[in-house]
Amino acid sequence: MEIDTVQNTYKTIALINPNTLKPPISPVGLEYIAEVLSQDGYQIVWIDLCFSDNWEHTLKMDLSNSNIDLIGITIRNLDEAMMSSQTFFVDFINNIVQLCRQLSNAPIFLGGAGFSITPCEILNYTQADFGLVGNGVNSISDFITAIQNQTYAKFPGCTYKNDDGKILINPSNKKLINKYPTFLFHRNFANLERYFQEGGQVGIETKRGCSQKCIYCVESAKEDITVELRKPESVLFEIEQLINRGINVFHWCDSEFNIPLEQALQICEAIIRKGINKKIKWYTYGSPVPFTEELAVKMEQAGCKGINFGVDSLHNKQLRLLQKPHRYEDIKRLINILNKTNIAVMFDLLIGGPGETKETALFTIEHALKLKPHALGIAVGVRLYPYTVLGQNILSLYKTGHISETSIHGKPIEQNKNLYHPTHYLSEKIDTDFFKYLSDLVKNNPSVFLSLPANEEGSYSYCNHDYLTNAIKNGSRGAYWDILRKRKIS
Ligand code: B12
Ligand code: SF4
Missing domain, CATH: 3.40.50.280 (Cobalamin-binding domain)
Known part of the structure; x- marks a missing residue:
């Protein structure tokens, strides 16, 4: 053009x-x-x-x-x-x-x-x-x-x-111009000092996009799933601008920091080489694969304090259905690798997708607890997005009368055919007994979170979360799950 x-x-x-x-x-x-x-x-x-x-x-x-x-x-x-x-x-x-x-x-x-x-x-x-x-x-x-x-x-x-x-x-065109890898951001528009004081962390992107095809995820719905990478030097420049303003706790804004693995290694190596690794702490989202011992060591050396992994399920049948790139064996390997470091680990589970039964859900939660991550997030129900494989499948099953309204939560599909408003899918096999089991699980366990409204005990919706907001005002810093898991349960 x-x-x-x-x-x-x-x-x-x-x-x-x-x-x-x-x-x-x-x-x-x-x-x-x-x-x-x-x-x-x-x-x-x-x-x-x-x-x-x-x-x-x-x-x-x-x-x-x-x-x-x-x-x-x-x-x-x-x-x-x-x-x-x-x-x-x-x-x-x-x-x-x-x-x-x-x-x-x-x-x-x-x-x-x-x-x-x-x-x-x-x-x-x-x-x-x-x-x-x-x-x-x-x-x-x-x-x-x-x-x-x-x-x-x-x-x-x-x-x-x-x-x-x-x-x-219009279709997008990633090849139009490419300022992205090398642009040097000074971050001087937003009042980041205040965001840091009240938000406990500041975000920086090291790349955009994801090459995986998980059926429910908006990243996989993009017309072009090539990952756009930033040069480590430009990321370092940005980190240094922020350090100079007293901001030293970050959350990478990548969908998954370790996809691709090589970029993650290069970012860590650049931070270590520059000698700013002792000055910063950072958190990130990560994928269970690809993940190596070398990456874990380098992430820790580079200042990583916590990783939130999109584990979703530990049941291989469910993982296959969701088209996740990992399997249960990968998660066991992952936790063994990370147990050798001081990096805190959160597993994010996604319960209730297509094919989920009470047995597969319990299998996942019980096996996840056995692996003892520092925090466990349990989201029940899958948000349906318009251009994803899952969204499209559910819409066509709905049109042919092959799906019952009881598995659709939120705005009924009849009034939301483009899935614009929040609508979730929850397997019909997940019943009220299961919710009782979950609420008992979080009652005495500060490190297990549920997808509850923000001000309910054990919620990990970060939207107007009073406990979190006050904890940060009182000095807590870092990823929100890492702050929440340390709270005292009354
Ligand atoms: C990192 C992240 C987080 C971190 C943020 C850490 C931090 N300090 O920044 C944490 C864990 C705190 C978080 C929290 C939440 N998140 Co979040 N998060 C992300 C993630 C992975 C990256 C977002 C980001 O900052 N990207 C980096 C910037 C540079 O990219 P960008 O915003 O896309 O901006 C570019 C373009 O969009 C465009 N652009 C941006 N603005 C504008 C404006 C104009 C006019 C134009 C023309 C272009 C333009 O140009 C920019 C530069 O290229 C995204 C998923 C993703 N990969 O996008 C989810 C995502 C945005 N989060 C999401 C959600 C739901 C939440 C929460 C609401 C979850 C919850 N219930 O608590 C909260 C909201 C918190 C809040 N206060 O807003 C959803 C939103 C989807 C939805 N249904 O609304 C996403 C898409 C993930 C998902 N697939 O579900 N999140
Ligand atoms: S690996 Fe993560 S970001 Fe990538 S498609 Fe799957 S859920 Fe989305």
Whole structure:
């Protein structure tokens, strides 16, 4: 595709973070695109609603004080992705879009991890003007130029409304330009000192995407599953900027840090070589495979304090059905490797997928407990996403009458055929006795968490979690599960 060279007349872009959840997580995706735009000569009006006591007032003040040409809004979360919650964050974002419309004539564009899951539906719901899916670092400036020049209808990854009022999306094109591996982020837009004080950690991405095909996961639903890697030097640069500001606890924002293994090793080696490994602590998501003793040793040396593994199940039949890359034997090997280090380990289980019975679920939980991870998260019910294999299968079974409504939780499929609102699948074989077993399990065990509403004892939804928020205000730092597992049970 040809890049437009017409002189920009858009000069000032407001970027809005609508995520007000506590503990606060900094809008790293929005920070990244703000830096790219700023380097390309745009003036950024940074509007972070996270710490605002009155979001409407903040928007009114910030949008009316400047001459804004365009308004961008990041959408990180659609919902809590937990069966016990129907909270739908896009309703609040829609209110923000409508207020922006009243306050300004500037076109509104959307993007972000959550937006990229259901872009057309969100554009339709909010009636924002444009959206951009995927990695904004590579395409944001050309995207703005395409809006300016009215060539957006050809722009890769752009969501827009055509002249007939139909919402369309263009295929993305990862090969367009590649700033991503080497861009040096200074992280100076968000108030990261405050995010660190109140959020207990700051996120940094070392890569994007995942090459695996787990049937329920939004990563596997992307049209191109090539992983985009950052050069270790640019990641190190970013870490150092943050260390200089007193921020020294991080959470990698990769889907899985060790996919591919080579990149994980290189990041660790670069941190160790630079000698900053003693100055930082970090946490990450990880996949049980590929995982080697060498990686464990290097991760520990590089400052890793905890890994949250997407184990999902320990029953090989279930693992096969979910198309997970690992098996039970891999998990046993993994725990043996990690037991030789001081890295804390969390296993995330996903109970209730297709084919799950009480026996397979109990097998998984009991065997997971035997392996003694430092923390065990048990999510019951699988969030159905529109373009995943699981989402598509359930929709077609529903259409042919082969699935009963009793296995669908949340918004009924009849009213949610594009799976836009939170809808979960739970195998019919999981009954109320099983929930009783689970609640007894968490009662006396601070290191076992359930997908419960945020303020219920034992919950690991991090959305407005008072215990966590207070613990961090009182000095706790690190991954939330690592903070929660140390709490005292009354
Ligand atoms: C790391 C992570 C976490 C960490 C964050 C650590 C930290 N300090 O940052 C922790 C564990 C705390 C966490 C918590 C939660 N998470 Co989380 N998390 C992720 C993960 C793996 C990475 C997100 C990230 O920061 N990426 C790095 C940035 C750079 O990428 P990005 O946000 O995509 O931004 C790029 C583009 O999207 C685009 N872009 C971004 N903004 C904008 C704006 C515009 C206008 C444009 C044009 C482009 C654009 O350009 C950016 C640069 O390329 C994602 C999955 C994934 N791989 O995306 C899930 C994910 C975002 N999380 C998810 C969820 C559900 C949650 C929780 C709600 C879980 C819960 N119940 O507690 C909480 C919410 C916490 C909060 N306060 O917001 C879901 C959201 C899905 C949904 N249904 O809504 C995801 C997608 C995982 C999943 N598949 O289920 N999370
Ligand atoms: S390995 Fe993790 S990120 Fe990759 S597709 Fe599977 S669940 Fe998604």
